[in-house]
Amino acid sequence: MGYERSLLPNYFAILEEEKNARYLDCKHMPVTFNEKESTDELWKKHDQAMKNRRFSNNEPEQSLLDLKIELASRIYKNCHFCERRCSVDRTKQAGACMVKEPLIASEFLHMGEEHVLIPSYTIFFSGCTFHCVFCQNWDISQRICGSYIEPHLLAEMIERRKKQGALNVNWVGGDPTPNVHYILKVLRSCETNIPQIWNSNMYCSIETMKLLAGVIDLYLTDFKYGRNTCAERLSKVKNYVEIIERNHRIAYENAEVIIRHLVMPNHVECCSKPVIKWVAKNLPNALVNIMPQYRPEYKAYEYDDISQPISREEFLTVKMYAKTLALHEI
Secondary structure, three states, rough: OHHHHHHHHHHHHHOOOOOOOOHHHOOEEEEOOOOOOOOOHHHHHHHHHHOOOOOOOOOOOEHHHHHHHHHHHHHHOOOOOOOOOOOOOOOOOOOOOOOOOOOOOEEEEEOOOOOOOOOOOEEEOOOOOOOOOOOOHHHHOOOOOOEEOHHHHHHHHHHHHHHHHOOOEEEEEEOHHHHHHHHHHHHHOOOOOEEEEEEEEOEEEEEHHHHHHOOOOOOEOOOOOOOOOHHHHOOOOHHHHHHHHHHHHHHHHHOEEEEEEEEOOHEEEHHHHHHHHHHHHOOOOOEEEOOOOOOOOOOOHHHHHOOOOOOOHHHHHHHHHHHOOOOOEE
């Protein structure tokens, strides 16, 4: 655990009650605004507050978290939480992610995450910004299911789960990105000092990344592809590499990062090696989990290159490549 502790000092400081989770600090940063102000004006106030980082001993009448909620609520009505930027008013209809209102497919203490994270209070939303043909969670990512839980009730559930041993709150799916406004509202009702984890494919818009800054303690990311053509063919998204690299840089500058890379059959040269090389060069203190558990699911059998599990040789090739670049593996 000492190795990971040196690379995740803030995460462990929160666990040991030496620091506050960032969302709690965000609630103590006073900001004055009103709903009649333009979105541009609100973003200027948001960015200035993030820069100044002025704290109040008491919880102010209006906080930076309240301002983030107001901005997120506006995005929800002209949706651009992800880089699909479908501009749908999701108070009226679902977006490209298939999500209208946030629905939670399941929530439980998860023991299958990286060892520094477990037990993890994992909250799975249905719907996703990606449409991966090989998705292993396709039953919740590619169809809408689950229940709406009032934000204050989920905040109470978080508090109970911490008492049961949860080390963190793990927002996942599907993908959590379509539900930023809801997550921020949950945290406004929550008072528990517990790390917040953003477990995502990282196809977030730049606006979403700004809303998450100062709230998320640890990004648990998915970096799949090293080539845009692979991403467009297999996950139905455009400009993948540029967007994911940008968002990883932002996450790395603002918080701590664990990157997951799933090794896929026939994608070692086009995807695994470029991803690992980029991470080693640009995110030198990030932890990386190179994952061997690819198996053909959902529609994968319709694609010859990914219609079988990875070979032992493919996985070992990627592991050896990571070792030569001195990647910090978890």
